Amino acid sequence: MTRVLIRHKIWGETVELTERKRQILRSVVDSYIQTAEPVGSKAIADELGLSSATIRNEMADLENMGLIEKPHTSAGRIPSPKGYRLYVDELMRDYRLSVEETEKMNSALSEKMNELDKVIDQAGKIVSKLTLLPSYSLSTVRAPRVAVKRFEVIFVDSQSFILVVMTTLEQVKNKLIKVPFPISAAQMPVLSDVLNTHFTGLTMGEITQDIIQSAVLSSGAAGALIALVLEFVSEVLSTQAHGQYHLAGEGNILNHPEYQDPGKARELLTYLNEAGTDALAMPEDGSKVKILIGPENIAEELKDTSVIMASYNIGDGMQGVIGVVGPTRMDYAKVAARLSYFAEGLNRMFGGPQTPPALESPKKEDKDL
Amino acid sequence: MTRVLIRHKIWGETVELTERKRQILRSVVDSYIQTAEPVGSKAIADELGLSSATIRNEMADLENMGLIEKPHTSAGRIPSPKGYRLYVDELMRDYRLSVEETEKMNSALSEKMNELDKVIDQAGKIVSKLTLLPSYSLSTVRAPRVAVKRFEVIFVDSQSFILVVMTTLEQVKNKLIKVPFPISAAQMPVLSDVLNTHFTGLTMGEITQDIIQSAVLSSGAAGALIALVLEFVSEVLSTQAHGQYHLAGEGNILNHPEYQDPGKARELLTYLNEAGTDALAMPEDGSKVKILIGPENIAEELKDTSVIMASYNIGDGMQGVIGVVGPTRMDYAKVAARLSYFAEGLNRMFGGPQTPPALESPKKEDKDL
DNA sequence: GGTTAGCACTCGCGGGTTTTGAGTGCTAAA
DNA sequence: TTTAGCACTCAAAACCCGCGAGTGCTAACC
Numbered sequence: 199m200t201r202v203l204i205r206h207k208i209w210g211e212t213v214e215l216t217e218r219k220r221q222i223l224r225s226v227v228d229s230y231i232q233t234a235e236p237v238g239s240k241a242i243a244d245e246l247g248l249s250s251a252t253i254r255n256e257m258a259d260l261e262n263m264g265l266i267e268k269p270h271t272s273a274g275r276i277p278s279p280k281g282y283r284l285y286v287d288e289l290m291r292d293y294r295l296s297v298e299e300t301e302k303m304n305s306a307l308s309e310k311m312n313e314l315d316k317v318i319d320q321a322g323k324i325v326s327k328l329t330l331l332p333s334y335s336l337s338t339v340r341a342p343r344v345a346v347k348r349f350e351v352i353f354v355d356s357q358s359f360i361l362v363v364m365t366t367l368e369q370v371k372n373k374l375i376k377v378p379f380p381i382s383a384a385q386m387p388v389l390s391d392v393l394n395t396h397f398t399g400l401t402m403g404e405i406t407q408d409i410i411q412s413a414v415l416s417s418g419a420a421g422a423l424i425a426l427v428l429e430f431v432s433e434v435l436s437t438q439a440h441g442q443y444h445l446a447g448e449g450n451i452l453n454h455p456e457y458q459d460p461g462k463a464r465e466l467l468t469y470l471n472e473a474g475t476d477a478l479a480m481p482e483d484g485s486k487v488k489i490l491i492g493p494e495n496i497a498e499e500l501k502d503t504s505v506i507m508a509s510y511n512i513g514d515g516m517q518g519v520i521g522v523v524g525p526t527r528m529d530y531a532k533v534a535a536r537l538s539y540f541a542e543g544l545n546r547m548f549g550g551p552q553t554p555p556a557l558e559s560p561k562k563e564d565k566d567l
Numbered sequence: 568m569t570r571v572l573i574r575h576k577i578w579g580e581t582v583e584l585t586e587r588k589r590q591i592l593r594s595v596v597d598s599y600i601q602t603a604e605p606v607g608s609k610a611i612a613d614e615l616g617l618s619s620a621t622i623r624n625e626m627a628d629l630e631n632m633g634l635i636e637k638p639h640t641s642a643g644r645i646p647s648p649k650g651y652r653l654y655v656d657e658l659m660r661d662y663r664l665s666v667e668e669t670e671k672m673n674s675a676l677s678e679k680m681n682e683l684d685k686v687i688d689q690a691g692k693i694v695s696k697l698t699l700l701p702s703y704s705l706s707t708v709r710a711p712r713v714a715v716k717r718f719e720v721i722f723v724d725s726q727s728f729i730l731v732v733m734t735t736l737e738q739v740k741n742k743l744i745k746v747p748f749p750i751s752a753a754q755m756p757v758l759s760d761v762l763n764t765h766f767t768g769l770t771m772g773e774i775t776q777d778i779i780q781s782a783v784l785s786s787g788a789a790g791a792l793i794a795l796v797l798e799f800v801s802e803v804l805s806t807q808a809h810g811q812y813h814l815a816g817e818g819n820i821l822n823h824p825e826y827q828d829p830g831k832a833r834e835l836l837t838y839l840n841e842a843g844t845d846a847l848a849m850p851e852d853g854s855k856v857k858i859l860i861g862p863e864n865i866a867e868e869l870k871d872t873s874v875i876m877a878s879y880n881i882g883d884g885m886q887g888v889i890g891v892v893g894p895t896r897m898d899y900a901k902v903a904a905r906l907s908y909f910a911e912g913l914n915r916m917f918g919g920p921q922t923p924p925a926l927e928s929p930k931k932e933d934k935d936l
Numbered sequence: 937g938g939t940t941a942g943c944a945c946t947c948g949c950g951g952g953t954t955t956t957g958a959g960t961g962c963t964a965a966a
Numbered sequence: 967t968t969t970a971g972c973a974c975t976c977a978a979a980a981c982c983c984g985c986g987a988g989t990g991c992t993a994a995c996c
Contacts, residue, residue, distance in 0.1 A: 277896075460832070617968080639976060947988100
């Protein structure tokens with residue numbers, strides 16, 4: 199019985215392995231990936247039904263070939279980079295995505311951030327960079343009545359048009375809508391007209407079947423487009439209505455000696471990720487900058503962490519909060535100064551602190567409308 | 568000489584301090600904020616020109632009032648939360664922002680993310696959540712010729728209008744433009760016409776003074792608007808032309824035992840933040856998913872880190888890369904599967920792998936245009 | 937030949953003990 | 967009221983040591 203050797207190429211060189219050596223290598227890598235512990239001959243022996251001595255011999259060979267190595271004399275083996283390479287190229291079993299996984303990814307893909315989100319998110323990133331601390335930012339709603347103020351329709355080609363929607367929060371959103379049947383440029387004014395007369399000033403809940411009915415009737419050939427439009431409108435209005443929460447610069451926490459213990463750091467980060475939105479809102483006491491020191495935080499997890507936050511005005515009925523989280527030993531003066539300056543900037547950017555008269559000022563610039 | 572006591576309110580109670588005690592407390596906090604080390608009587612004695620014994624006496628008092636505490640019997644003092652509170656409310660010196668700081672913040676505020684950025688950034692976040700690893704995402708340009716394909720102008724009121732711009736990369740951007748003088752709805756078609764005949768198909772560099780001149784001439788009263796429009800166009804085209812880089816989920820690195828040493832973790836993170844964009848680009852070898860194991864990375868900092876990345880097609884001439892970074896011991900099969908599935912999704916979302924015929928397909932949905 | 941049992945050896949890890957030194961509180965003198 | 971002096975405390979660092987998982991080698995076995 200002549201031993202069958204299987205040939206592999208790694209980084210130029212070629213190595214030849216018996217099927218058994220392949221199995222052993224695979225086991226070593228698999229197990230190490232799982233447990234993060236060096237794997238000894240015993241474990242593999244059990245798995246393959248051979249004695250540990252045999253495995254040791256084989257492993258010695260694999261080690262000579264540079265595929266595995268031991269961290270120190272008397273420990274199990276771990277894969278070397280070369281071993282990983284061979285594993286990835288030849289040994290690795292295809293991982294089958296579960297349905298849940300694919301579904302999660304699909305829905306994540308189709309989920310979109312709204313405009314406000316993006317600004318807020320971006321602001322958080324900047325603050326984090328500026329303060330070298332993890333930052334969070336959130337928007338809270340004070341008057342949740344959001345409606346469309348104005349529709350515009352732009353003809354693109356026979357299969358698509360652009361819908362532009364201005365909300366009562368002064369945001370402008372748009373979408374390139376593809377239509378499953380041919381349309382003509384002439385239908386656009388009609389559609390725009392119908393939309394503006396029937397659907398402006400209404401929140402999503404106030405749009406009844408009756409209203410839709412009569413809108414469809416009065417728009418003739420363009421009636422079929424109404425459903426498409428409303429779908430988008432619903433999306434826009436609902437994502438507008440509730441506050442958003444973002445974290446940024448989490449890694450910065452590691453810059454501070456009080457979080458040398460990675461357990462501590464992780465604990466804080468996971469707390470921020472999961473529950474942050476509740477604990478970090480700005481109390482409504484008029485002040486611009488708020489400092490919460492250690493135990494002044496309600497949340498147990500923040501007991502030895504300080505939070506500095508500043509608020510700013512977004513459009514009508516919305517308020518933004520941006521803040522940082524750090525050790526109680528933190529340069530309060532410096533951080534507070536930066537944060538407050540930045541919040542002022544945001545305030546200005548969104549159009550000043552006054553509740554702005556409806557149509558007059560363009561408040562936020564709303565590029566990318 | 569009667570000692571002057573200064574009264575402070577903290578959390579309801581009031582405490583009275585001599586000026587000297589205030590100075591000492593301030594010194595303790597300042598120094599502790601700087602060094603993160605408990606501060607001893609000696610240091611303060613030097614600073615205030617008194618003997619350490621005197622300071623010790625004073626500190627004992629401060630400790631009794633609950634303003635400072637010692638981590639253990641024979642260590643220096645650190646501020647208690649109460650001490651911090653008093654410091655923040657009364658002792659803290661205003662921090663003066665330097666010009667550089669304010670400038671940095673101002674420019675950060677005015678810097679806007681373009682649409683592509685946001686999608687890419689968002690994708691990174693999702694992947695990071697999915698793989699429990701830090702992720703990065705970047706876009707690289709293959710054909711840097713970007714121009715405007717089409718202009719649309721929407722009248723808002725006598726002082727503002729919305730400009731919608733579609734680029735050759737199939738992105739739709741818009742901006743609410745405020746005009747310093749009254750305009751009329753009638754000017755809009757003229758403006759749109761002039762823009763479309765004079766400026767479509769041209770990169771920013773190709774727009775000469777001559778072209779602008781003739782455009783202004785042929786647009787009559789609306790001519791003054793041209794400059795405003797071009798400013799926006801220039802902004803859009805320039806931010807479109809170069810690749811973007813984003814990191815997300817940095818905190819996830821802490822979930823892996825090989826980064827228990829927070830020094831290691833920090834090193835990796837700072838490297839990723841600073842230099843990532845160079846080291847993590849996708850090589851152009853046609854494959855969809857690329858795995859780099861430990862030393863296969865060129866960068867010294869990544870020598871015991873593996874990178875898995877997948878590429879996808881964005882609009883004409885642009886390619887996106889999304890990847891994760893983790894310990895060499897990583898579940899290659901699982902991560903690669905998820906990443907590649909996700910990249911496919913992105914690919915589809917942007918309109919498939921083919922270089923899409925100019926006007927036909929709407930490729931990316933480009934909501935928020 | 938390949939496989940296995942047996943055995944001596946290695947060396948990292950966890951635990952306890954010792955040493956060190958910064959910083960304290962107290963007392964007595966200035 | 968301030969200061970010098972001194973005995974005391976205690977966390978952190980250095981050191982030591984025994985356990986045991988895992989090894990390599992050899993000799994017997996199939």
